[in-house]
Amino acid sequence: MMWGIDLPCSDRSGAPRAVRPASAGDRSRTPGFDVRPAPDERPGQAISATITLIGADPSRLPRRPRKPDPTTVQLARVDRPDGLTESRLRPVRSATKHRRWPKSGPSSPPFASSTRVECGPVAVRIDIQAFHDSVPSAVREASTRLLATGGVGDLELTGGGIQAVVLDRGTAVQPWVGIVAGNFTGECDCGTADEDLCAHAVAVALTAFDNDVAFSGAATPPSAVSVSPDHEDYLQAAQRLAPRQLANLVAGHAVRDRLFATRLLAEANMLHGADHTGLQDFRAVLRDASNATTGRWEISDVEAAGHRLASEVEILCARPASLAMLDLVEEAIPVWDELSGHLRDAYHIARTEPEEITDSLLCAHRDLCDSLDLDPEDVTDRLNRLVERCHYELDISGYIDLPLG
Known part of the structure; x- marks a missing residue:
């Protein structure tokens, strides 16, 4: 390999x-x-x-x-x-x-x-x-088939090498290729015992070449990345399960946890920009937050509305980024800014710091601006409008690494 x-x-x-x-x-x-x-x-x-x-x-x-x-x-x-x-x-x-x-x-x-x-x-x-000439003909033909059928997913730079999810006859694998200790190396979870690069790794390598990817001369393969002991224990546990066992366990957890479910669908490329379910869910939560102080209410109601906003914005941003999502988050920030005034007035009994919720919303806004690769002037205008609409100071230090106009 x-x-x-x-x-x-x-x-x-x-x-x-x-x-x-x-x-x-x-x-x-x-x-x-x-x-x-x-x-x-x-x-x-x-x-x-x-x-x-x-x-x-x-x-x-x-x-x-x-x-x-x-x-x-x-x-x-x-x-x-x-x-x-x-x-x-x-x-x-x-x-x-x-x-x-x-x-x-x-x-x-x-x-x-x-x-x-x-x-x-x-x-x-x-x-x-x-x-290309050095790859055995059988492997070359298999990799050509994968490329022709669009089996190679989006390239991801990791550890100085390139990896991508490859769909091969209904089975998904994630090969990685890179230069390790002076050797062009491939890793794949397809289980191929041959010493040559497998067809999945070759397909990813050729896709990287076509996209003019420059490989690092000192890459670290996934198998060499150190993980925490707890993470390692869970990895070993997952590897001991049969595919059906693992699939049932994951599906059961997704039913109980909406954030996990959204991340699962996103990783499987089963979420699309045309799906407005996430926008509708967040819009409903935002509407409830706006009415949190209508009628009889307590400080705990404001805190609950804030925590729900923070949770829902994380679920929303687990979906593919869109301008509609960004606009909705920009609606949520002033709404919470208005509500946070009640917590500031009742600081002696409040159990939630207003900045906890504000930071979550701003972090989501910043990540969306980055994911959408907005024009620097557009990002600056959006930030200025947010600052003008809010009564309390916004910590925009997280935007420092973004190009601003």
Whole structure:
């Protein structure tokens, strides 16, 4: 499931300083790409593929003869001590001469330096054709089918790699691909025992290439992410359940918990912008909150209305973001601002801080602005209108990381 890739170190200026050939100890799993040399090539001879370093400033590189730009690596068959062969990416001096750099000796590769430098993650782009040609034909055909049927969901950047939900004949899996310790690695929960990348991982990789995704040179796969002990216990418990057991347990919890139910439907892509159920539910709660002080009421009624607003806005925002949702939240903030005055007047008996509810509503508003990728001037105008409509000060520090006009 891996390609051996050795990435150049960089100093704090971002310039590549040294590149070393990959060693067998750099990898924890054995790759299994079906790469055969051409008739005029001997085993171990290289097939060219290109990785482009992103972010390096060529004008700041040390002057060296035959400086390759971009850095070139080659896909080669290498004999292992156990009698097997593997495919490795090895650096070369130029894109036209297939000569590997020696591990030691008087000759030094371009950018070599004896100075100790700090190595950091390097963004790389991989030659799509070289990757495509290295995949076994059966896996390539299966991945092509997945792409043709729209089986690959939205790409998600995580841990320096890319993952996506893939629907394969009614079964959903979530493969992840990335570069780990110099190796192009894939993980998938499909249960494929082959050492090659599975068709799901290949489909995600090709989708990422088509979208010009630059992979980090130091990614962390999902299996290596540390989790809290409690979370780990629940993961192990879920993995011990049969699929039907787990499905029934999840469905039963969704019936009792509306927030969980909404998140479940959102993760399954079963919520759509045309579904106005969430808007109707929140509008009803907002109407009840507006009437909380009508007739006979107590401070506890105001507190209950506020907590219900906070709970419902979380459920609302678990749905796909829309301008209608944003407008509705902007209606709710002044309504609560008006109600919060009663809590401020009765601070000696109130059990709820007004800011608890205000912060929940503002957080939802901020997240919606971010999700909708609004124009900075639009965000600024919306905030100014909210400030003008509210009697009490709004803490808008959470909007600092959003571009404002």
